Amino acid sequence: MPALSILIWLPAACGLVGAIASRALAGSPASRTIPGALALIGSVAALALSIGYIVEYTPGFQSAHLATQTLQHVTDVTWIASLGIHYKLGIDGLNVLLVGLTALLFAVAMLAGNLRRERTPDRPHLYYLFFMVAESAVLGAFLAQDLILFVAFFDLMLIPFYFLTGMWGEGERSQRVRATIKLVIYTLVGSLLMLAAAIATGVLASQQHGTPITFVLSSLQGLHLSRGSQEWIFLFFAAAFLVKMPAFPLHGWMPDGYKAMPIEVLMVFSGVLSKVGAYGFLAIVLPLFPQAAVHFQMLMLLIALVSIVYGTAVAFTQTDARLIAGFSSVAQLGFITLGIFSLQPQGAQGALLQMVNHGLVVAPVFFIILLLSRRAGGSEDIRDMGGVAFRAPVFAALFLIVALATLAMPGSANFVGEFLILLGVFKSKLVIAIIGFAGVVGASVYALRLFIRSMHNRVGPEVASREISIRDGLVLVPLIGAILFLALYPQPALKRSEGSASSAVAGARALTEPNVLRIAASQSGALASTQGGSR
């Protein structure tokens, strides 16, 4: 397989070439179509590469003491020598599936953009340039194996979304610009705190251990900070990740931001960017600050629980379809946080699986909302919808698959994810797991409500039902295919993620249950096979 740098920078390069070509041909009709076509080529090529990486990925060797996970396809170049910052990329069990998810969602969004009949976006060269830079930055954040590099990509990925939302977003312009600035400031507030915390991690680790300064994750894992330092650094990182998810008290940017984004942007933003935060907990926070993770476990579990309950409750009172999906994401991300901070291998693995699942269902949900609003006279309010299913059986069936996956129907991959999460939480905090179950029930209420109110019920006043077109079907099919694949055949995903997931929580687990680690390896090894067998 080619180097990971090619995967990261290929989309941005395609976007740039598209922009330049479009400017060079300014005036001719091709100048409006070239950027989109190149972006599609770039994102599909990135998807092909990432599928290659997933297929080729072999779960690492597990030792008896600690499930060690070796990085694959490592690129390691010194970036800033005097600060010990490396440009280090690598694939492990934590990011391999998320990279695939990212590439898939961006490719689908590009497909949707190119197939849009009604209009190419205004200034297409910039639109696709920003879109492709965003893909590069997100892929970089997932693949970075150096703390500062991760922070840089994490901060950078927001900037293209700022432009995409502000320039091509929906709604009245000044309102949209304000929503965009709010979104960026909100999310960057956390990220900048994380920058200070990341630098402190490297500097304090080198001071406390008397070693030369480094920010490479694998080296930092061996240099544990003192407990006091870990705690404040943990809080700074948690702030960044919780805002991005978003979790309950920090979700203030979400409603306005979601309403302002164009649908293609929203598909990737909600599907992928929120996962970077959850990924950060697993890949960075738990391995580097295990003591703090144990210390704040209860706090994080409570935040997760409140997010689940709050997100669920708001999702079934909202009438704006986008906000239903948005608040359901708050609840789903709450579940993921719950799994991570169960500090159990099953919980972590379930969280990882659920990140992929949620990305795969939330993107089609937003696209379906676009299709629904086209049939309901442009309104995204579910009170204006209804009865769409009568003349659109295929569309209804596709939506039903997505809706059932959203509510974690047994048989869907989401069920496996939520099951593993709850299994992990049961083992550590029983009461929290019981309350968390309420969220599972709530999910079926809001998902079915959205489906029934839009597809069935009385036909809305402006509704003109029609079957899904081939173009729109082309956008939905890859996503639904991926959902079905994971539902029918979750084994590959489970096998790839289990080693890394249990090593991510190993450090924290060693503090809570010092004597279980010996059996941990055999247990989690058996886990995947029982899951596969019971299905």
Add this chain to the structure above:
Amino acid sequence: MIPLAHIPTPHVDFAGLSPLIAFLGGAVLVLMAGLLGPRKVREHGVPLLTLVVLGVAAWLVIDQWHANKALVDGAIQLDSLSLVLDLVLIAAGVATVLLAWRSQAGREAGHGELQALLLSSIGGMSLLASAQNTVVLFVGLELLSIPLYVLCAAEMRRERSLESGLKYLIVGSVGSATLLYGLALIYGATGATSFSGIASAITAKSLSGDTLLLGGIALTAAGFCFKASVAPFHQWTPDVYEGAPTPITAFMAVATKVAALGAFLRFFDTALIGSHGEWAPAIAVLAAVTIVVGNVGALGQSSLKRMLAYSSVAQAGYMLAGVVVGTALGVKATTLYLIVYLLMNLAAFAVIVARERETDLGDSIQSVAGLGRQRPWLAWPLTLSMLGLAGIPATAGFVGKLYLIDAAVSGKYTWLGVVIVIGSMISLAYYLPVVAAMWMRDAPEGALEPAVAASPAALPVIAGGSPELDDLVDAPAAPARGAHLEVAAVALIAGSATLFFGIVPQPLFDLVQHVGRSFGL
């Protein structure tokens, strides 16, 4: 016969002094050249000659790149810090000459005064940044300030410009006087004027808690703070920046900051390093206050120059963090940030200059509305500059902040590092609206139609004008409107450098590698 008094003169190393000689000699040369030839030749010949002078100075600096020697009996130190800062100052000078080439200010002072004053100010800055003696320090400070007072008022027919010059003169004099008083007190406490003498006196007599010395340090710090516009001594900054001709504002924002921070580094981290424990917490608090005051002040400003003035206050606060820690790492981080800061600000000011000439909106944020569609080649540099000042990754600003926070945390000032990032967060709320105006709004109606060139106003009485004089002297015509190539070039070069060094920062780190060498830190 009266015997001639024998005065021992120190050995003068003319090679080492050559950059300074180039600046000051160049000033005389430019002034002379301004008297020659017809107006047209003068208007283009003088800036060209200034560029040649700056080029020669740059060559002289690079020629002795690895020098590390004391000049004029230890009054001046020629080391990596002074050489790097000289280069930064020359870059600022070149950019200012280009921005002022066809400006109103350059026309009104059409005899080379503008360029000559610029050169002597750069000379003062160079002297200030390499001083090793409180007397040289003060001479350098005055040499940089006095030309700037005049330069601020260079647009003699615009009252705001005159007001700006007058304000700067008054506030600047207070600052100089405070500094002088502080230096006198330090001399009283230590009995030395040379930095090394002060440093050894502090350790030898264990003066670090001495009241006289602390009083002197406080007053000296206040004097420097006036020049570097550190809160609470920053109040003059927005008014003066807004009133001064924009090329001069750019020069002040960039070069004065370089010189003042350079002097800050030299004086506090060599002469006063012995009482680091006493002054560091105080300066750290000043830095934190400056970051907050600057960033909050910039919120909601509709004039880009005022916004950048407050932003420069905040940036001075960030850079003070490198002074506070008193380590070689801190010196390097501040120097690196100064370079980055130069690039980001030059890009922004160049775009403002260009828009002032293209529209009637002056430096209002409205003047850049819709720029992304109209003039992408100006919009990109300003976008990169704003994102860089906010510290977004992939711009040089991120690397600069990274290094400063690293220095702060390493020097046990973690909280100051956190204040820096909090400042960056606030700053997003005023940098992003500029970006939004460029890309997400439309140009205001009719803004691009060049206005009819108004006949220049009469010379105000305060600038020595009188009705009789106006009849005698015909005022120079307003400069031609429209985009000017050299202004766009400054914006583009500074903007692309901001991006380039954000992605490939290693050259910057190599440049500042040896900067802390002669500090004994």
